[in-house]
Amino acid sequence: MTAESAEKLLAPVLSAFWDDPTSWTLDTYRAHEGYEGLRKALAMEPDDVIAYVKDSGLRGRGGAGFPTGMKWQFIPQGDGKPHYLVVNADESEPGTCKDIPLLFANPHALIEGIVIACHAIRSNHAFIYLRGEVVPVLRRLHTAVRQAYEAGYLGKDVLGSGLDVDITVHAGAGAYICGEETALLDSLEGRRGQPRLRPPFPAVAGLYACPTVVNNVESIASVPAIMNRGKEWFRTMGSEKSPGFTLYSLSGHVAAPGQYEAPLGITLRQLLEMSGGMRPGHRLKFWTPGGSSTPLLTDEHLDVPLDYEGVGAAGSMLGTKALQCFDETTCVVRAVTRWTEFYAHESCGKCTPCREGTYWLVQLMRDIEAGKAAMSDLDKIADIADNINGKAFCALGDGAASPIFSSLKYFREEYEQHVTGRGCPFDPAKSTLWADDRTAHLEVNA
Template sequence: MTAMTDASNSPSSSILTPVLSEPWDDDKPWRLDTYLKHDGYQGLKKALAKHPDEVIQTVKDSGLRGRGGAGFPTGMKWGFIPQGDGNPHYLVVNADESEPGTCKDIPLMYANPHVLIEGVIIAAYAIRSSHAFIYLRGEVVSVLRRLQAAVQEAKDAGYVGQDVLGSGFDLEITVHAGAGAYICGEETALLDSLEGRRGQPRLRPPFPAVAGLYASPTCVNNVESIASVPSILNRGVEWFRGMGSEKSPGFTLYSLSGHVKRPGQYEAPLGVTLRELLDLAGGVREGHRIKFWTPGGSSTPMFTDEHLDVPLDYEGVGAAGSMLGTKALQIFDETVCVVRAVLRWTEFYAHESCGKCTPCREGTYWLVQILERLEKGDGTEQDLETLLDVADNINGKSFCALGDGAASPIFSSLKYFRDEYVAHLTHRSCPFDPAASTVWASNLTGAQA
């Protein structure tokens, strides 16, 4: 949160678009009275004056795309909920943020919980839901307490509960703390967990929009997706589409972490480049250069310093061979061993695999075994082909996207840094190990410069 403030006087700060983060520097920004000073709940009042279908159409016209990783149009997702079916409808907010390197939803909920709550009320009104759930990662107890307090504040003020603002619309919001599992970030595993079962992906169809929570029509949205809705209803579609690109309109939170001088959250229009964001973040730490980085968390194919000017929107990143994902920009300089970094990520995916499907359960285990040998310099060049073969047997063949995420760093690291893998084998050690030859280490980093 401090990065945006620190960068406010820089020449590049004009690219910032503080909307979700606008009140973060205020005194106690999580309080209702502070939120109201920033046009809080004005979008809700305008939404309640419309027919629910008009609200859905407004969000469709805005072009808002899901901010959880897939980028699916939010309004279209709301429109999938059947109406007049006689069943209860549920809205579920996926706040189980646990992708390595991703840190946007947690600070957003901690600093400005009411923007999420207002978005929840609007979304629930649009899909005709009388009960909404916010599924939060249970380890962040401070955020849990703040959300619960904010929901109570909203209820006391008449924004939640019976007859919201005299509209005749009733809504209850439940903040649910999950037990802490990466797999519960997958929407159907989240629903199973919310129902009290072990979090594992469901077979689809039926999709959640038809049979989701408690076998009823359910819409599952990311925190940032829902939090972006109030400003659209309040300021209008044209205002929102005036930022970003034609197919990826609007603003978003970019999380910069790793070897940058000012890591933090930077709210900017979609389509900004990493080079521009690095200017705001003060650049890479002194005396070093970028070696590789992730555009959307560890589950997205990595980029190198050749990709600094790739537009960070869904189309631009996709055309360059990766995915925008959660906009988790992890920056690594030349002191980092690619093989070791990929091993650490793969260990995470192997640990977090729910075990439901064979490709992911067995494949991630074997990826770790092979990478451990390669990182120590004990493997062979045949191991590189085996690594690709195992990753290929996981990619697109697992029950959910966890398997695809585990395979992405394998493919991309071998694409850009195969020589580094081979170097581990040639010298029978990791060149970035302090015990390794400093001459060999300097030669490698120099060759990659």
């Protein structure tokens, strides 16, 4: 692929000026047409803004891909209750790292999108629920919010429009389950983060039992460009059912990991060609299209279009576009075991299938990895995963079952080798996956 063709494939919008030394400041943002989309939105009626975003085809960038404008449309009007916008910035999915870099490099895109969304759903108060561990991002976000207040983009009578908007930045306490929208709302209200029974849905009874829209960071941050450049421009990128640009997080055994902003529908093969491919001397073995909670794919799926329909047709989900790539030195059983340990640790324990199922999956996966399992245990983990999938209170259970199902589908022979060979056939010294600290120390001293 030539540099010219690669440039055509990439679509830097959100990341257009991340390389600027002061990309996060208000001055830099305004120098790149910042807050122009807000001015255009404020000149429109709220319902017209909702219709405009709906017509653009923007789909939620948080995993499910639900149409953003349609989500806003669900908010009941004339109900006499306060309406709230909650931005889900609790990015904790293994392999997902797009929202945190976006907030660190360009927080004003989110703030502008928040004000537009608040105007559309008739809200006067928005909340940003940020993953608490990322303190530098929290500080930068607070600074950006303060700058927006001082410039008149937040607070009373935004830009003389009569709209009042306040933003509260809330730092979470490190619970993966709070990435689930209703658990996030419970956490915001000061309770333990656990999923709620639905209905009622957040659009009817969300934060403080009031109508609430919960959107992902990238979803809201994409709105200003749509309002400023037009819905037709947005639809020139991507596919018919999955239009627009998005951030792909490329990580793992690749030559150049990082964020790649491109139209939806690009393939992993194209992204790898642009990023220098897998690490020298190695080949792709398996990868996740949307983080560890999405069914893994293999090198046979390099040309699958990375949009919601294409990945779905391949038997997986686009999710958060977290493309974790693993080469032939990686033990699939070991990787799935580590993911399963994560889900067991992060289960909130509210429902039995997830609480008990993930615990027993971990015990069996550890036995398989160590060569202590019987061949019947392979069917047993598939059965346990089936008892979790679709039967848990929230999607965490489905996420825990996905790596089990997909790895057994594509790599059952490798599982069987662990059983018959009484242990892992892979040499851990040749793998860089979760390298042991002692091994790394020896390599440095060598």
